[in-house]
Amino acid sequence: MKKRKMKMGWFGWTMAGVVLITLIGSSLFFFNVFQLDMKTLFQDDNFIGSTDQKDISEEAMGEIDRVRATLGNENEELGGFIATMHEFYNKTTGYGGINNLDWDEQREQAETIIDTIEGDKADIIDEALLTDLTQIADLAKRILDEQDSDLIRNLHRYFHDLDIALNDYKTFDRIWNVTDTLKDIEKVKK
Template identity: 45%
Template sequence: MTKKKQKFGMGRYGWSIISVILLSLAASTLFFLNLFGWSTPWLDGLASGSEEPISKETKEKVHQVNETVGKSHQDVGEFVSNTHDFYNNTTGYGDIESLDWDQQQERAKQILTSLEKLLPSVKNEPLKQDLQRIQNLANAVKDEKDKEKVRYLHRMFHDLDIALNNYKAYDRIWNVTQTLKTAN
């Protein structure tokens, strides 16, 4: 009798184990990159949901807005940056689904107080329109629990942070502000 040579095979069980290990490794890598704020170009594209990067022309126009409107409204820029950080921390990465409404409504009141002081000094008409729109949204959030209004506030502060402070953490512009309309 002749003996048959046995082939080495992993079978379903072996492939399942390897698949689980690879998926766990990929998921933990993404988690730690995100947790520690480390960035890669391919991960930035995934995080922002943007399919294409902002064009060079748009970047130049944003830079121009930053050099003109941003430089002449640094106090507004600081307010925008701080408020944008708040929204990144409280609504980002799915947190919009479980908002702390007391915290959101308190921030809306703070926004209104800040805008009372800042609006009279704003000379740029598109920026003034954006701040008035933010004022209307903050009034609505102060009085009702509407997560879409909070999402819209976050997007407005995001775009204004790009316009006034050259915010570069993401390559996405939501196109919700008059201030950046000239840049798109």
Template identity: 45%
Template sequence: MKLKLWLWLIPLMFIVLGLSVWIGWSLLGTSNTAKSTEASGADPSVTQEDQDFSAEVVNTPVSESIIVFKNDELGFKNGHDFIGQLHKFYNETLGWGRIDTTSYSEQQEKAELIIRALENVEVMDAAVQMDFDRIKEYAEIVAKEDDREAMRNLHRYFHDLDIYFNGYDYKETFKVTIFQGEGRE
């Protein structure tokens, strides 16, 4: 009788031990995720995609007079709106691993809009003008061919400029812009 009891208890002990380790590991992972979310100041109920980076101003937004559209037909209120809308578009279509699956026709259409917009804008800052010239080069590439690297670069330019122009609390940049003295080119 004692041998039969041990034959049942030993596997049961391994099962309980295995479940305990699994539960402990799961709780530890959840705890670390919560701590990293708290450390970054993010709301744990918000996914990365849905985070609104405009909670606290880190960079003082620049004057709206730096970028002036010659006409309203493209639908942008000002340079801040232009940069913000394009950054949002690229976040939604390229961000978080979607660059390989994005619709080229949608990217091409947006690149053509960027080209039209940059042909109808007056820029009062030389560094912003250099960044816009580079953006136009990438947009022209995307308008002609399905070049994912050019798409990625467009996203990075609009990301960095959006942080500087609109003053988001999110201050990590790709350091691609000439504006704010970061460009590496």
């Protein structure tokens, strides 16, 4: 029995072309609507589950509660600022937003961070918290001159961990371990 080759013909090629153009158009529309780029699909470092994060145990949660009860109560106004900044970075960097930052907005926020921290530093007694705030201010100052998304990512991580330490922020299952304020959490885990 002879094998017969199937030819697509003009109708088959037309249908294949329409399907291909529809897929490409839909993908472009999706990525534009959600302000994503192709790197977002292949990078894990923007999302929960990155290898830089640390799981939180029950003992660590107890230590966080202890820090929150003491340091959080002593610095309620600063805690409000930290929560506001954390919310800003969740909004502007989440779901691939870190790859499409509005740098004017980020520089404006960096100026707010610098002004607030410089104004509040004199009232901070805790050395670890003071060190963290100094690190945050240094990152914010660099953002004024550089367009480096890693600086924004690091700021977001600082505000995330400090929001856990100072406020009643509980919608997390990991910490970044970038702050001196929560450095004892690592000791609890070992």
